[in-house]
Amino acid sequence: MLQVGLNPYGLTYxxxxQGHGTPRANPDGRGLEGFIQLAEELxxxxxxxxxxxIAALDDDAVAALKARLAALGMTPVVSSGLNHGPLxxxxxxxxxxxxxxxRVCLTPVLCGDRNAAGETWxxxxxxxxxxxxxxxxxxxxxxxTLVIENHQDFTADELVGLCEETEGGVGICYDTGNTLPVGEAPLDFTRRIAPWVRHVHLKDYNVQFTDEGFRLVRCAIGDGFVPFREVLAILAEHHDKLTAVLEPxxxxxxxxxxLTQDWWNGYPPRSARSLAAxxxxxxxxxLADDADYRTPWERGxxxxxVSYELDMIRRSVANMKAIGVMA
Known part of the structure; x- marks a missing residue:
């Protein structure tokens, strides 16, 4: 059902x-060429x-890229966002x-934290x-189709509402790892949005509970909280085929x-049953409460x-092959 590939956001260093324009940026960053080579390898x-x-390429280079992707059997998806300005x-x-x-990211809000945005939300x-x-x-x-992503900001009901108010042209890019950041369980979220999904970001996290809520810690796709078999079975009830990409x-x-009161500012009422799920x-x-949750980036x-990112994407591929998501 899934036509699986890559996006660049799990391989930013x-x-x-990652850190583009700062002293910590990777001086040997592989860019678009390295991205395509890795996609082909996987x-x-x-x-x-x-x-x-894409915008940085002249017309001849874009024509060559288009032909190359066709020869490799890769379906292209353009990745953008309203946080970068008009589309x-x-x-x-x-x-x-x-x-x-x-693919369209809608806001810069992360971790479901509408309160941090204040009235700006x-x-x-x-x-x-x-x-x-x-x-x-x-x-x-x-x-x-503009595929709007649940980028740790909008709930399932809100995403469906955004699709329904337009007369076509808008669907959902479903990031499987981004349901918990808005306080929703993955299966509940999936059931609500499934008819509107047009593209999938396969993402996963290990969760570490804290006194204020929980941390979402990067992990290989398939090693975390997302029940992929069940999620994909729900999507399969509505779609014969979808494009999807791996994104640690x-x-x-x-x-x-x-678990803090202010975090809920900007949200509609939520049932206790929903939060419990x-x-x-x-x-x-x-993760254990006392585990070191930091990534190598956060540890300096x-x-x-580079090896951390590449090892994780390759383990993600192996995990997805093990459950029949990738050939």
Missing amino acids: HLGL GAKTIEIFEPW DGAFRSAERLDAKLI HELVRGVHAALADCAPRAVSEGR GALDVRHVRL CLQAARRNR EDGAL
Whole structure:
């Protein structure tokens, strides 16, 4: 069912995206070329490409890239976000590459922490509604779909609402690791959004409980809290085929402080049953409370980062092959 490949966000140090423009950036970052080579090595069938990489290429280079991906049997997805400004550039890149899907991150909010954004959260939501209302007709006219990601900011109900209020052109990019950050269990989240899913980010985390909530700690996909067999079975009830990409979590650990009262500011009421399901799901393959949760990036061990990222993506591939997600 899944046409699985890669996106660059689980390999940010290896590719030169982590710390870009700072002294800690990888001086040997492999960029787009290294990304394609790794995707080919791992047998990727889908490749989600960071939009600025495409924008930096001239027309001849884009034509060569398009032909190369076709020869490799990789379906391109353009990756962008409203936090980078209007989507005109993403539409242009999708047209040049003939990509039918444009993945869209909606806000800069992380860890479900709407309270940290204050009143800005409501402004962000209004901006999202306006941007999608403006861009959806263009997507329809061009035969493309804006796939909006649950990027640790919107709940399942809210994502479905954003899709329903547009007349086509908008679907969901489902990040499987990003249900807990908004206090929702993965299976509940999946059931709600499944009919609207058009693209999947296969992500996983080990959870470490804290006095304020829990940390989400990067791990190989399949080693964490996400029950992939069950999640994918739900998606299969609605879709014969979907594109998907492997994306281990960020090098910065996420702390979801949902056991504090202020964290819930900006959320609608939630049932105790729903929250209980979230907390129960978070206990699967959890880390010990006293385990060192830091990644090499957070420990300042930059020299270990390339092997750390590559080993994790290769273990993720092995895990997905073991459950029949990848050939």
